[in-house]
Amino acid sequence: MPVIEIAGKQINVNEEGFLTKYDEWDEEIAKVLAKQIEVEMTDAHWNIIKFLREDFKKEGETATSRRVQTVGGVPVKEQFVLFPKKPAKKMAYIAGLPKPKGCV
Amino acid sequence: MLPFGVYKAEELVKKRDHFFPKNVEFIRAEIDKIVPESNHVFLTDGRVLEYDQLVIATGTSPRPDQTPGMDDPATWRKSVFDFFTLDGSVALRDALATRQGGRLVIHITEMPIKCPVAPLEFAFLADAFFEDRKIRDKVEIVYVTPLEGAFTKPVSSKHLGSMLEERKIRLEPDFVIEHIDPETKTLVSMDEREVPFDLLVTIPLNMGEDFIARSGMGNELNYVPVDKETFLSIKYPNVFALGDASDIPASKAGSVAHFAIELFTENFVDYIEGRSMKHRFDGHANCFIESGHGKGLLIDFNYTTEPLTGKFPIPFIGPLPLLKESRLNHMGKLAFRWIYWNMLIKGRRIPISTLMSMAGKRQTTSK
Numbered sequence: 189m190p191v192i193e194i195a196g197k198q199i200n201v202n203e204e205g206f207l208t209k210y211d212e213w214d215e216e217i218a219k220v221l222a223k224q225i226e227v228e229m230t231d232a233h234w235n236i237i238k239f240l241r242e243d244f245k246k247e248g249e250t251a252t253s254r255r256v257q258t259v260g261g262v263p264v265k266e267q268f269v270l271f272p273k274k275p276a277k278k279m280a281y282i283a284g285l286p287k288p289k290g291c292v
Numbered sequence: 293m294l295p296f297g298v299y300k301a302e303e304l305v306k307k308r309d310h311f312f313p314k315n316v317e318f319i320r321a322e323i324d325k326i327v328p329e330s331n332h333v334f335l336t337d338g339r340v341l342e343y344d345q346l347v348i349a350t351g352t353s354p355r356p357d358q359t360p361g362m363d364d365p366a367t368w369r370k371s372v373f374d375f376f377t378l379d380g381s382v383a384l385r386d387a388l389a390t391r392q393g394g395r396l397v398i399h400i401t402e403m404p405i406k407c408p409v410a411p412l413e414f415a416f417l418a419d420a421f422f423e424d425r426k427i428r429d430k431v432e433i434v435y436v437t438p439l440e441g442a443f444t445k446p447v448s449s450k451h452l453g454s455m456l457e458e459r460k461i462r463l464e465p466d467f468v469i470e471h472i473d474p475e476t477k478t479l480v481s482m483d484e485r486e487v488p489f490d491l492l493v494t495i496p497l498n499m500g501e502d503f504i505a506r507s508g509m510g511n512e513l514n515y516v517p518v519d520k521e522t523f524l525s526i527k528y529p530n531v532f533a534l535g536d537a538s539d540i541p542a543s544k545a546g547s548v549a550h551f552a553i554e555l556f557t558e559n560f561v562d563y564i565e566g567r568s569m570k571h572r573f574d575g576h577a578n579c580f581i582e583s584g585h586g587k588g589l590l591i592d593f594n595y596t597t598e599p600l601t602g603k604f605p606i607p608f609i610g611p612l613p614l615l616k617e618s619r620l621n622h623m624g625k626l627a628f629r630w631i632y633w634n635m636l637i638k639g640r641r642i643p644i645s646t647l648m649s650m651a652g653k654r655q656t657t658s659k
């Protein structure tokens with residue numbers, strides 16, 4: 189598995205660039221990751237990212253789009269507006285989590 | 293294969309009673325609710341069952357009511373079909389038999405679905421079906437999926453994706469449906485893409501039973517959260533969930549349920565006697581995929597290993613090539629019907645190992 193430098197830190201990622209260690213993530217890294225996939229972070233974006241981080245800590249799995257809707261309270265349609273085209277994948281990427289089950 | 297007139301409905305349905313061992317009481321009734329706090333199962337006919345240990349195995353079902361416009365009476369089973377139910381399959385068979393051309397759209401609403409290869413298999417069989425009827429050039433086939441590619445796992449996704457291409461089946465990936473417009477016969481996605489159809493074959497959202505939600509025992513799709521290696525409920529120490537009803541990150545497939553149950557039976561005895569459970573499930577799945585014109589392929593994978601190429605041993609039939617089309621794999625699927633009713637369902641062992649074996653397989657990487 190590759191180790192790359194993001195925001196001046198050595199970070200473990202998989203072949204697709206998803207972080208592999210939960211604790212290596214921080215908001216600085218998230219900003220860099222978001223920029224790489226051309227997502228402009230607003231409060232609405234951060235809300236989802238924080239929900240994903242918390243939910244993963246409890247459940248041990250990345251929340252699916254459906255879960256972000258039913259438990260996190262953000263409709264799937266809005267997720268598509270915030271993270272265009274591939275919201276589930278993009279949200280997980282920025283949150284430093286594995287791709288959710290549905291798309292593995 | 294029913295929608296294409298290969299099997300008849302009667303051949304696929306059997307009475308359950310005589311499959312149960314004599315010392316098992318089989319109660320045919322609907323579950324209304326479980327109260328896990330007091331160990332009770334309430335049936336809709338008013339009876340109440342008390343349990344020491346509970347194993348939930350109520351599966352998953354297609355829910356066309358969960359997507360706006362999908363089960364609209366103007367189009368449901370007239371131009372919009374499901375084939376995961378017997379009624380749906382029979383209605384679809386009749387619609388396909390008279391089709392002369394137009395746009396056939398095969399669609400998956402959301403993962404997970406039971407038998408995740410079934411829609412691909414349907415696409416391959418539809419291609420062959422129209423070719424045999426000499427009207428393939430009049431039918432456009434489109435495959436619409438919420439996934440990034442043809443299938444969930446990269447190696448097989450690539451392989452199966454090129455099989456779609458060879459058959460001139462257009463892939464529409466990353467399509468998360470918002471609604472179906474029954475008037476214009478169009479699928480509309482969350483990001484406002486539109487796919488029109490003349491005939492839609494959809495896999496509706498699959499969900500666990502509603503009573504699981506009523507009992508407060510499910511996740512957002514009514515699946516029971518369990519430990520993925522032992523099937524023990526995360527929340528209740530005397531509840532297990534097996535098969536499609538659980539939330540394990542494996543395919544919702546009969547093969548997975550079969551492999552899982554083989555190790556579960558021993559684990560369960562150990563568990564109720566207070567010993568630790570010895571076996572750990574690895575997510576082993578094994579699926580035949582019919583690819584049309586009397587050929588088929590076979591894939592084999594688990595939680596961590598991607599579908600592999602190589603050979604897979606099946607009793608009486610011999611080694612079957614993995615992830616590769618062959619006539620032998622098609623014969624394997626046909627023979628499987630006999631193995632299923634005569635051996636598997638009665639709990640007789642077949643010499644296929646429960647945990648995935650790497651013998652005879654070649655590991656390829658996804659790149």
Ligand SMILES: Cc1cc2nc3c(=O)[nH]c(=O)nc-3n(C[C@H](O)[C@H](O)[C@H](O)COP(=O)(O)OP(=O)(O)OC[C@H]3O[C@@H](n4cnc5c(N)ncnc54)[C@H](O)[C@@H]3O)c2cc1C
Pocket residue numbers: 321322323324349350351352375376377406407410501503534535536537544545546547548549578579580
């Ligand atoms: C068209 C199709 C093709 C498939 N092909 C394959 C294949 O080729 N290979 C493969 O491996 N898998 C295949 N599958 C998937 C396979 O059928 C399922 O994964 C398997 O049946 C799951 O078994 P299960 O016991 O968990 O659930 P099920 O077989 O669904 O059984 C659930 C049972 O629970 C009962 N139940 C539900 N709710 C209640 C209630 N409230 N009260 C009382 N009883 C209730 C139901 O009546 C049912 O008998 C296919 C599925 C479909 C639909």
